[in-house]
Amino acid sequence: MFIILVPTLAILANGQSQSSCLVQKRIEAKQNTAIEDSPFSVQQHQCIDNYVQEVRQVLPHYDLSDRRFGGLSRASATRAPILGAGFGTTATRSLAVFARQFGLKVHHYDAEAPSWLELDKHLTRPCGETSYLNEIDFQHILLEEEHDLLLDTPMAEFFLDFYAASPQSKVLLTHRDPQDWAEKRSQFKNNLPLPLQSPCEFTLDNISTADAAKLFTAHEKLVRCMVPPEKLLEINVFEPQTLNTTSVAMFLGAPAPEHYVPFPRISGKGVTRTSEDPEDADAPHDKQKKISLCITGQIRRLELRTKINRLILPLMAGGARVEVLLVLDPRNNTAFIHRGAGERIGNFTIMEGPYQSLSDTVDAFPSGVSVVFDPFMAQDFPIDPRYAAGMALNQTAALEGALERARSHVRQWEAMQRCWELMNNLILPDVAIRLRDDDAILETFELPDSFGVHAPSCADCNGLNDKGAIVLGTGNMLGYFTMPLQFMRFAFDSLVDVQRQRTNVPLNPESVLLNSMMLAQVPVQRLGPNEAPILPAKFLTDGDQAHLCYFQNYNFRPCIRQEIWTYLSSAGKSIYDDADPSELKFLCESNVPPPTGGWPVQSLP
Secondary structure, eight states: OHHHHHHHHHHHHHHHHHHHHHHHHHHHHHHHHHHHTSSSOHHHHHHHHHHHHHHTTTSTTOOOTTOOTTBTOOOOSSOOOEEEOOOSSSSHHHHHHHHHHTTOOEEOOOTTSHHHHHHHHGGGSOTTOOGGGGGSBHHHHHHTTOOSEEOSTTTTTTHHHHHHHOTTOOEEEEOOOHHHHHHHHTTSSSOOBOSOSSOOSOBGGGSOHHHHHHHHHHHHHHHHHHSOGGGEEEEOTTSGGGOOHHHHHHHTTOOOOSSOOOOOBOOTTSOOSOTTOGGGTTSOTTTSOEEEEEEEEEGGGOOOHHHIIIIIHHHHHTTOEEEEEEEEEOOSOOOOSSSOTTOEETTEEEEOOSOSSGGGGGGGSOTTOEEEEEEOOOOOOOOOHHHHHHHHHHTTOOHHHHHHHHHHHHHHHHHHHHHHHHHHHSOOOSEEEEEETTEEEOSOOOOOOSSEEEEESSSOTTSOOOSEEEEESHHHHHHHHHHHHHHHHHOHHHHHHHHHHHOSSOOOHHHHHHHHHHHTTOOEEEEOTTTOOEEEEEEEEOSSOEEEEEEOSTTTGGGSOHHHHHHHHHHSEEEEOSSOTTSEEEEEOSSOOOGGGOOOOOOOO
16 A cells, blocks of 8 residues: 555656646746737846835735736837936926927927827726726827927836837936925825826825835836836936036937036926926916016126016016026127226226126026026028128228127027027916126016017117017017027018118117017017116126126116116216216116125115
């Protein structure tokens, strides 16, 4: 019996072993088939398994076993857009603005695009029902609008699906401290989805911020595990000392910029592409006026103190959402057409401003204002020789000097067109303000509320003051910011014809601006000194102190209302012409320290 029993046990043991092997082989065959049908490798599937195990520490029933990542799509071999794997509230909007500065077509959360809107609805499906995602063509969604970069919700939540649809894509992971992210994200009133792959109806309201941070961390581990290091770039804009925007630009496919481009600072209640953006859910979009302030010119003669204290801060205090676009030439060969740096006027010397680069301005702006830094160098388009000849005739100046002035005018109009391009990268504002680098704001003022271009009535030089303007109406913004360059380049004869109808004076920058508005049928209104207290200024030093000094001659005297003129004449510095001591050249604010000492507010009546 014993002899018989042992073989029987042995046979049973062998039978069980063979059966187990068969079962194991069937399981492995099933897994291998799934892997063979997947664009992901065995190692990447292990990354997904590890991710699921980490998520189950927070959500015990989380499961991705029925998912066919990429849905109905097949891996694309034609286009491979860059995928943004970071969740919202990791500065994805700032990244979108930065990429658009380099000409990339960027998709950022858009509640109006049909395919994305449909996918967005899947974020709140009942948990346990994820197989329906297998019937979605993620490649079609990814490629239908031919974007270069895709960011934010629902990109991050369906990262595995989009990466399966385009496994050749580079991946950009926007990062921030997980706990900071969870606390910031939980402040929004929207019931935002959990930071999960293939999320379901559970939202951040259902878990603690500590658990949300764990899920956030698990997602980032998944991305790092899935994406080869040479195709992955991580950025953390909340630690600016670690951020190299040149590397970001090159990763995006842009050539290395000649001058450093500071990363945009897009406020949480600042600029969005749509009022449905969950990153900005608490901003009262319907009530807040959106204002874009574009500053053009040269970094080395930039005046910011009065612009911030007498324009930006009052606008924000009044509830406006303010975005600043710095479209400034970053080169160190600053060109002053009228009196250059180093030139002396009596005991005073003209000096450059306090900023040597756009990076110097990053910390100058108050919290809550959005800022885009754009080191802009004009292309210097050809100038019709008739324009320079008219400038020389108009001012009895040498043609060479007139050509230099004409070139500076065209650069100004190029920069204005760049303003329009950058505004289009954001959401078009209710009000657009354009100021020159050297413009100073004499006092706070109310913005006009009628459509059209509103410019100071002074210093119009038989045209329209070109130092600054306030523009209302999208079509009017397009006309103001783009038409002067277009007419100068492609329809100069039209400018000449309008000028002949108006006056026998040759064209100058002010008349080019006015004639362009007339040709583009943009209404123009002129504002008095109390309605638009904008005046160009220079920094002058007497050796011990630096002063902010306002131009004063027959053109600019009407730009200052009498009370301020009287105040500055008594409390500030008055600088007269060397050749004619009776001719006032500048009125200066007093007690303005040198640039190294900062620029405190100087009160005016």
